[in-house]
Amino acid sequence: MTPRWRHFLAMALTASVLMQAPAWAQELAAGEVRDLHFGEALFHFYQDDHFTSLSRLLMAQEAGRITHHRDDAELLAGGLYLQFGMYDEAERAFRKLLDERSDPALHDRVWFQLGRAHYRQGKHEAALGALQRVDGRLAGYAAAELPLLKAQSNMALGRYTSAAALLENWQGPADWLPFMRYNLGVALIRSGDADAGIAQLEALGRTPARDEEDKALRDRANLALGYTWLQQSEPGRALEALQRVRLEGASANRALLGVGWARTAMDDHAGALVPWQTLWTRDRLDGAVQESLLAVPYALARLDADQQAVHAYERALAAFDDELRHLDDVMNAAKSGELVDALLLADDPERARWHWQLDELPVSSVSRYLHALIASHGFQQGLGHYRDLLALGRHLDEWHERLETFDHMVEAQMLAAQQRAPVIDARIEAIDVESLVARRDELAARLEDIARDRDVVGLGNDEELEFWKLLEELASGPALAAAPEQARERHRLLRGHLLWQMDRDYGYRLWQQQRALTELDGHLEEVAPRLQRVMEIRAARPQELEALAERIDALSPRIDVLRDQVALLRAEQAGVLTAMAMSWLEAQQQRLVAYQVQARFALATLYDRAATAARPAPVLEPGS
Amino acid sequence: MDMKRLLMAVLLAASLGAVPLAAEQSLDTRMQDLRQEILHLNRELFMLEEDLLFPANTQVAVFLSMDVGEFFALDSVELKLNDRVVKRYLYTPREVEALLRGGVQQLYLGNLRSGSHELVAVFTGKGPHDRDYRRATSLNFEKGIGAQFVELKISDRVSRQQPEFLVREWD
Numbered sequence: 001m002t003p004r005w006r007h008f009l010a011m012a013l014t015a016s017v018l019m020q021a022p023a024w025a026q027e028l029a030a031g032e033v034r035d036l037h038f039g040e041a042l043f044h045f046y047q048d049d050h051f052t053s054l055s056r057l058l059m060a061q062e063a064g065r066i067t068h069h070r071d072d073a074e075l076l077a078g079g080l081y082l083q084f085g086m087y088d089e090a091e092r093a094f095r096k097l098l099d100e101r102s103d104p105a106l107h108d109r110v111w112f113q114l115g116r117a118h119y120r121q122g123k124h125e126a127a128l129g130a131l132q133r134v135d136g137r138l139a140g141y142a143a144a145e146l147p148l149l150k151a152q153s154n155m156a157l158g159r160y161t162s163a164a165a166l167l168e169n170w171q172g173p174a175d176w177l178p179f180m181r182y183n184l185g186v187a188l189i190r191s192g193d194a195d196a197g198i199a200q201l202e203a204l205g206r207t208p209a210r211d212e213e214d215k216a217l218r219d220r221a222n223l224a225l226g227y228t229w230l231q232q233s234e235p236g237r238a239l240e241a242l243q244r245v246r247l248e249g250a251s252a253n254r255a256l257l258g259v260g261w262a263r264t265a266m267d268d269h270a271g272a273l274v275p276w277q278t279l280w281t282r283d284r285l286d287g288a289v290q291e292s293l294l295a296v297p298y299a300l301a302r303l304d305a306d307q308q309a310v311h312a313y314e315r316a317l318a319a320f321d322d323e324l325r326h327l328d329d330v331m332n333a334a335k336s337g338e339l340v341d342a343l344l345l346a347d348d349p350e351r352a353r354w355h356w357q358l359d360e361l362p363v364s365s366v367s368r369y370l371h372a373l374i375a376s377h378g379f380q381q382g383l384g385h386y387r388d389l390l391a392l393g394r395h396l397d398e399w400h401e402r403l404e405t406f407d408h409m410v411e412a413q414m415l416a417a418q419q420r421a422p423v424i425d426a427r428i429e430a431i432d433v434e435s436l437v438a439r440r441d442e443l444a445a446r447l448e449d450i451a452r453d454r455d456v457v458g459l460g461n462d463e464e465l466e467f468w469k470l471l472e473e474l475a476s477g478p479a480l481a482a483a484p485e486q487a488r489e490r491h492r493l494l495r496g497h498l499l500w501q502m503d504r505d506y507g508y509r510l511w512q513q514q515r516a517l518t519e520l521d522g523h524l525e526e527v528a529p530r531l532q533r534v535m536e537i538r539a540a541r542p543q544e545l546e547a548l549a550e551r552i553d554a555l556s557p558r559i560d561v562l563r564d565q566v567a568l569l570r571a572e573q574a575g576v577l578t579a580m581a582m583s584w585l586e587a588q589q590q591r592l593v594a595y596q597v598q599a600r601f602a603l604a605t606l607y608d609r610a611a612t613a614a615r616p617a618p619v620l621e622p623g624s
Numbered sequence: 625m626d627m628k629r630l631l632m633a634v635l636l637a638a639s640l641g642a643v644p645l646a647a648e649q650s651l652d653t654r655m656q657d658l659r660q661e662i663l664h665l666n667r668e669l670f671m672l673e674e675d676l677l678f679p680a681n682t683q684v685a686v687f688l689s690m691d692v693g694e695f696f697a698l699d700s701v702e703l704k705l706n707d708r709v710v711k712r713y714l715y716t717p718r719e720v721e722a723l724l725r726g727g728v729q730q731l732y733l734g735n736l737r738s739g740s741h742e743l744v745a746v747f748t749g750k751g752p753h754d755r756d757y758r759r760a761t762s763l764n765f766e767k768g769i770g771a772q773f774v775e776l777k778i779s780d781r782v783s784r785q786q787p788e789f790l791v792r793e794w795d
Contacts, residue, residue, distance in 0.1 A: 038728075039728025042728065043722050085656065389655075395666075552672070555668060565658055
């Protein structure tokens with residue numbers, strides 16, 4: 001086996017593939033939401049607006065608006081901290097739940113989240129420690145993800161036998177099966193059980209794929225399988241596996257290269273030329289394509305087509321020169337600080353704000369050279385930080401403006417309150433509750449007298465009283481006494497009728513008056529506290545406005561300080577990303593230079609062979 | 625085997641795979657601290673905003689939630705308070721998805737004086753058999769001293785194969 005195979009085999013047998021969907025998100029959706037404000041945090045969370053989700057959640061918690069979902073809220077907060085890379089804060093939120101709650105099922109969920117947090121940080125021992133505390137009470141997606149996480153942690157620690165054991169007993173959703181099977185195949189091969197591992201990869205490599213993700217995974221399985229068969233000196237089987245890899249896709253170039261090596265191992269050098277020459281038309285930055293630039297003349301030389309081999313080496317040298325020139329340009333652009341902005345051009349303005357993963361790489365000369373770096377976790381994380389800092393900066397700018405508006409509002413309200421104060425005071429002053437109460441008491445006493453004496457006249461209506469007064473005045477005056485008998489009789493009848501009428505209505509009128517008095521008492525009872533509240537509001541308003549103004553005054557400089565810090569950190573982050581890119585580009589430069597040396601050496605050998613045609617010339621393997 | 629070239633290949637592979645992250649890690653810690661500070665600040669700013677613009681004694685918030693959504697695909701909502709339109713909202717597929725997964729949208733936040741009020745919500749979308757569907761629901765409520773929360777809930781009534789539009793007050 002050539003050393004170069006080992007390099008590509010190592011790349012093909014990547015330690016593990018990660019599941020995309022976090023189980024905790026599905027878990028939170030289960031059951032009815034019984035706190036509106038918790039539901040609101042979920043609403044933003046499900047739209048990937050994690051910052052708003054966390055901000056609203058923290059505010060609702062602070063305001064005591066989450067009562068039914070306290071534990072879920074802590075779990076969500078912890079998960080959101082994780083999304084933000086705030087591992088310490090996430091751990092604090094989870095530890096709090098462990099300390100304060102005794103529910104074993106909740107503990108399982110928390111240990112699971114803590115395990116995920118450690119795993120995301122690359123703390124695999126700690127991750128395993130936490131995940132092993134989970135005691136069988138997880139349900140649904142989390143239960144299925146637990147053994148996968150344990151297995152991935154074990155694989156990261158090089159414990160492939162343990163990982164394989166975990167994966168062999170795995171049970172979970174059918175659409176996760178390809179991920180599991182790939183990881184199991186890799187774990188088994190790495191643990192030394194190549195046959196079992198190959199069986200897993202074979203099964204996956206022949207499974208019909210439903211979507212692009214499955215197809216990519218199937219390609220990876222076939223690629224790993226092909227290189228494993230090459231390692232086992234089984235080029236025929238390697239060929240079979242590698243030919244199942246699609247001609248387009250992330251694994252295609254390495255598969256084509258492997259096909260060439262398999263055919264070489266079968267002494268079919270002409271056959272090897274076909275896939276290798278296909279690679280020539282592809283992106284020259286790809287490691288497999290660069291390798292093919294040396295592999296093609298190697299095969300030609302093995303076919304004794306020296307002249308063509310010389311041309312092919314010269315073509316390879318020209319290609320390397322060309323790429324080195326481009327690389328120089330890109331390095332100069334990266335050094336001048338254009339790199340990060342160029343990468344962010346492809347961001348979706350709607351989602352860029354808190355969107356972390358770069359789903360599709362932007363097409364530019366810079367990104368072309370940095371494709372693999374950009375796709376790497378470290379660079380993605382750094383880019384995520386930078387994008388996040390941009391968004392945080394914009395967010396602070398918005399608050400800065402709003403705070404200015406708030407400041408003006410409070411000022412205007414203070415002025416309005418000052419202007420309205422005398423009017424309000426005068427109106428409060430004019431309200432004399434005591435005199436109202438005195439008037440009520442007077443009426444109540446009068447009603448009591450009427451009831452005690454059964455004073456039917458006392459409850460007469462205005463018309464009756466006027467008539468009664470007239471009759472009484474007539475009775476007390478000299479005129480009636482002097483009047484004829486008929487007139488006096490008429491007066492007596494009228495008085496009697498009026499008295500009868502008032503007596504007839506007395507009971508109803510007394511009940512009416514007593515009911516009115518009760519109603520009045522009710523209203524009077526409300527007046528005092530309402531007035532009290534108005535006076536309190538009146539007294540408190542200036543202080544409230546003052547307090548709001550103080551809060552604004554305190555927040556304003558904090559925003560300014562944080563804006564400066566964001567700007568500073570953003571510049572530093574751009575520097576880090578540029579340094580990562582430069583280091584990456586320099587490595588590519590070194591690799592191209594090394595290939596140049598190899599090509600020149602091989603070319604010199606061919607020239608030498610041509611010059612001394614009589615004696616057989618050595619042929620240099622490109623990967624030896 | 626040419627050991628020098630093997631070594632070179634291994635070194636190259638190593639240098640391609642590993643990028644030094646030492647400087648980034650300390651930056652990472654500072655990022656964590658900064659995010660934490662901004663989150664705290666944000667919480668305080670939201671609270672200030674609410675205290676200033678929507679004080680508890682006049683605050684009214686209307687929320688919208690959905691359950692299964694089999695019989696109704698939400699397009700928009702119009703909200704009226706005391707016969708005045710206070711909100712018209714057109715939903716994106718992403719928002720509808722978030723609602724179906726259990727999210728609750730704060731549709732409206734405003735102020736009302738204490739006393740009796742009428743809320744009317746008109747929902748527009750696609751009903752059973754993909755037909756255009758428009759339904760209204762209303763609530764008469766008494767606004768007290770504290771903040772008032774109202775939930776509009778779109779639910780599937782399986783027995784009638786129809787959507788159901790509910791409105792309820794929260795304590």
